[in-house]
Amino acid sequence: xxxxxxxxxxxxxxxxxxxxxxxxxxxxxxxxxxxxxxxxxxxxxxxxxxxxxxxxxxxxxxxxxxxxxxxxxxxxxxxxxxxxxxxxxxxxxxxxxxxxxxxxx
Amino acid sequence: xxxxxxxxxxxxxxxxxxxxxxxxxxxxxxxxxxxxxxxxxxxxxxxxxxxxxxxxxxxxxxxxxxxxxxxxxxxxxxxxxxxxxxxxxxxxxxxxxxxxxxxxxxxxxxxxxxxxxxxxxxxxxxxxxxxxxxxxxxxxxxxxxxxxxxxxxxxxxxxxxxxxxxxxxxxxxxxxxxxxxxxxxxx
Numbered sequence: 169x170x171x172x173x174x175x176x177x178x179x180x181x182x183x184x185x186x187x188x189x190x191x192x193x194x195x196x197x198x199x200x201x202x203x204x205x206x207x208x209x210x211x212x213x214x215x216x217x218x219x220x221x222x223x224x225x226x227x228x229x230x231x232x233x234x235x236x237x238x239x240x241x242x243x244x245x246x247x248x249x250x251x252x253x254x255x256x257x258x259x260x261x262x263x264x265x266x267x268x269x270x271x272x273x
Numbered sequence: 274x275x276x277x278x279x280x281x282x283x284x285x286x287x288x289x290x291x292x293x294x295x296x297x298x299x300x301x302x303x304x305x306x307x308x309x310x311x312x313x314x315x316x317x318x319x320x321x322x323x324x325x326x327x328x329x330x331x332x333x334x335x336x337x338x339x340x341x342x343x344x345x346x347x348x349x350x351x352x353x354x355x356x357x358x359x360x361x362x363x364x365x366x367x368x369x370x371x372x373x374x375x376x377x378x379x380x381x382x383x384x385x386x387x388x389x390x391x392x393x394x395x396x397x398x399x400x401x402x403x404x405x406x407x408x409x410x411x412x413x414x415x416x417x418x419x420x421x422x423x424x425x426x427x428x429x430x431x432x433x434x435x436x437x438x439x440x441x442x443x444x445x446x447x448x449x450x451x452x453x454x455x456x457x458x459x460x
Contacts, residue, residue: 177289178357179350188347191450195339202458204332212320212460221454228450236350236443237298243287250302257306257451264313265459273317 177241187235194224218265226258290436298444301415305448308411309455312404319400324460326401329394331385335457338381339449345374346446349423349439356435364435368427371442375420382413405456412448419445 179187201220202213213221230251233239239247267273285292316323352367389395389402396406422438 178354181351181354184347184350184354188343191343191346192340195336195343198454198458199332199336202332202454202460204458209328209460212324218459221458225451225454229447232346232443232447232450236346236446237440238289241289243284245284246288250299253302253306254451257309260310261313261455261459264310264317268317268320 178238179235183235187231190231191228194228198224212269213265215266215269219262222258222262222265226255229254290440291433294437294440298440301444301448305412305451308404308408309451312408312455315400315404320460322399323401326399326405327457327460329389329392330405330457331388332457334381334385335453338378339453341374341378341381342446342449345371345378346443348374349442353432353435353439356430356432361430364430365427368423368430368435371439372420372423372427375416375423375442378416379413379420382409382416408452408456412445412452415445415448 198221201217201224203209203217233250233254234247239250264273282292285295288295348367348371352364352371355361355364355367386406394402396403419438419442422441426434426438
């Protein structure tokens with residue numbers, strides 16, 4: 169039965185747990201990077217702060233796609249397209265925040 | 274689904290699970306991506322107003338909801354693993370836990386809405402709150418639909434039903450992972 173499971177290409181329980189731990193750790197890291205104390209919340213985040221939050225979010229989405237949705241067993245074209253969509257959105261959002269911080273908009 | 278039927282999906286046949294669900298996932302991702310870009314662009318035009326709106330949100334409550342969905346995603350994946358190994362009872366147990374956490378997410382979200390409305394913060398309050406209610410309510414509708422799909426998979430437990438319903442659930446999880454920092458953390 170276990171051999172048959174491995175042949176399906178689905179991630180094993182150990183991988184599912186380590187992915188979950190990574191996702192939780194990155195969520196907590198994002199909350200720390202966002203400086204949520206009442207005083208810091210009055211001002212915009214520094215570049216490193218919003219970069220870290222967005223990098224963490226993009227990596228989490230990538231892990232959900234590859235492990236939980238098991239996209240790693242699909243063709244390189246599909247895998248690349250989904251991941252490219254996520255990273256392009258994150259880069260555009262990052263650029264908007266960066267431009268706003270620099271007063272370019 | 275036979276090999277012949279899978280081949281009939283053309284390029285989509287290389288995707289794991291039901292190809293129709295992947296079409297839905299892709300279309301939902303594109304719709305939400307457009308909203309995220311629109312939100313970031315609007316925010317860059319008036320960062321002071323958006324920051325002031327964000328100050329009214331509780332980022333810890335949003336974080337709790339993120340952890341609830343991430344954990345439910347793990348349980349959903351474990352349910353698929355259980356049914357692949359032929360253990361229907363264990364699969365249903367994981368599915369029940371997944372739905373329980375999904376319901377907890379809905380309760381937290383509704384409590385959050387109630388608190389905001391009690392403070393007089395409605396979609397008409399500002400541009401930020403229009404986006405906040407639009408994006409989170411649209412996402413919440415997906416969570417409720419996902420719970421319905423999971424309930425159907427609990428009732429009619431099969432590998433295909435599990436793969437299809439949990440794929441939708443992971444998509445709901447994935448969208449929240451992008452939505453949470455955008456609304457609650459980035460400023």
